[in-house]
Amino acid sequence: xxxxxxxxxxxxxxxxxxxxxxxxxxxxxxxxxxxxxxxxxxxxxxxxxxxxxxxxxxxxxxxxxxxxxxxxxxxxxxxxxxxxxxxxxxxxxxxxxxxxxxxxxxxxxxxxxxxxxxxxxxxxxxxxxxxxxxxxxxxxxxxxxxxxxxxxxxxxxxxxxxxxxxxxxxxxxxxxxxxxxxxxxxxxxxxxxxxxxxxxxxxxxxxxxxxxxxxxxxxxxxxxxxxxxxxxxxxxxxxxxxxxxxxxxxxxxxxxxxxxxxxxxxx
Numbered sequence: 001x002x003x004x005x006x007x008x009x010x011x012x013x014x015x016x017x018x019x020x021x022x023x024x025x026x027x028x029x030x031x032x033x034x035x036x037x038x039x040x041x042x043x044x045x046x047x048x049x050x051x052x053x054x055x056x057x058x059x060x061x062x063x064x065x066x067x068x069x070x071x072x073x074x075x076x077x078x079x080x081x082x083x084x085x086x087x088x089x090x091x092x093x094x095x096x097x098x099x100x101x102x103x104x105x106x107x108x109x110x111x112x113x114x115x116x117x118x119x120x121x122x123x124x125x126x127x128x129x130x131x132x133x134x135x136x137x138x139x140x141x142x143x144x145x146x147x148x149x150x151x152x153x154x155x156x157x158x159x160x161x162x163x164x165x166x167x168x169x170x171x172x173x174x175x176x177x178x179x180x181x182x183x184x185x186x187x188x189x190x191x192x193x194x195x196x197x198x199x200x201x202x203x204x205x206x207x208x209x210x211x212x213x214x215x216x217x218x219x220x221x222x223x224x225x226x227x228x229x230x231x232x233x234x235x236x237x238x239x240x241x242x243x244x245x246x247x248x249x250x251x252x253x254x255x256x257x258x259x260x261x262x263x264x265x266x267x
Contacts, residue, residue, distance in 0.1 A: 014245040015259050017237040020106040025266075026192045032265045033169050038062045038075050040171045040186050043095035043200050058090025059202055060184055062171075077143040079165045079173060082150075086160050088180050093202035096212050099220065100198045103227060105234035107170060107195040108262065110187045113230045114164070114172055115258055117149060118251040123229055127222050130154060130177055131162045140254055145261070147254040153177040166254075168261055172199070178215050179207045193234055 019025045041063040044056055052065040055072035057080065062072050073080075083090060103110055120133040131151035132138065139150040151162035160181070164174040170187040185199035199219075203212055247256050 014247060014255075015108070015262060016244055017240070017242060019262075020109060020234065020237045021192045023192050026189055028266055029189065029262075033262070034189075036064075036066045036069065037169045038064045038069065038072055038167065038171070039169075040167075040173075040184050043202070046095055058182075059093050059095060060090070060173075060200075075145055075167060077146040078141075079146055079148065079167070082148060082163055082165070083175065083182070086163060086175060088160065088175055088182060089204075090182065090202075092204045093180070093182055094205055095200060096203050097201045097216060098198050099201070099216070099223075100196070101223065101227075102190070102194070102196045103230055104194055105230040106193055106237075107187050107189040108258075109230050109233050109237070110195050110197070111166070111170060111258060112255050113226055113233070115147060115149075115166060115254040116252050117151070117164075118248070119229065124222055124225050126218065130218075135251070140250075142254060142257045147257055149254070151177075166258075168258075169265075170197075176215055176219060179211055180204050181207070181215060183219065193238060 038055075039062065041054065041061045044059050044061050052063050053067055053069065054061055054063050056062070057072060057076065064072075080090070117133050117138060118135075120131075121128045127133075130153060132154050133151060137152055139148075141148045141150075145168040147166050149162075149164040151164070153161055155177075160175055160177060160179070162175065162177050164172075166172055171184065172187075173182070173184045175182055180203065182202040183199050184202075185197055187195050187197040189195050201212070201216060201219075247253075247259075
């Protein structure tokens with residue numbers, strides 16, 4: 001049941017594994033989480049006007065069905081400032097490509113995989129060759145409804161470090177090392193053990209098609225590696241062998257932040 005485990009979790013305990021496969025949990029999530037938060041809807045120049053309330057940040061359009069929701073700027077928190085400090089002017093970005101995906105995993109597993117990078121050195125060799133993922137260099141930050149990861153480049157090439165932001169409940173906003181760029185996209189539950197989403201990629205007009213394709217090939221490879229990870233995690237939690245797990249205090253603290261928000265929304 002949805003309420004099982006809400007009061008029993010500790011600061012470093014995971015959500016009950018049943019929450020990743022229970023249809024009743026997903027029903028409650030659709031009502032309590034997806035019916036209230038700001039969701040990335042698409043690029044301004046490409047997307048039809050979504051229903052409900054909309055707000056724009058640079059080329060990104062966000063939608064919310066809750067007329068009483070807080071302004072988007074409050075939800076984004078420090079993220080616009082982080083991008084500006086890295087030299088990314090969102091007003092100069094133009095939509096270049098969309099990449100769609102479907103995953104055999106619960107939407108929360110997809111988000112949680114994005115929110116930690118202690119697996120990166122082993123699971124993402126190409127990424128780790130470019131981005132310094134060592135604990136001393138890779139920074140983690142949380143705000144009220146956002147979290148951020150910062151990875152300096154090892155090569156020193158390009159004006160931008162890696163920044164990987166998340167906005168409650170499912171929007172990823174990130175910058176890859178290299179020329180000015182921005183990727184944004186949501187994860188959407190299809191069924192308890194299946195989710196879908198897309199990523200939109202933005203660049204200034206002066207970034208060449210060759211540079212765009214090189215960066216997107218890099219990101220596509222990371223996505224393929226992540227697919228095998230999240231789908232194997234789903235298989236594990238669906239086995240029913242364990243009820244809950246534990247989170248690492250530092251390297252998984254963004255997961256703890258996310259899971260706390262889920263608990264609060266469903267309580």
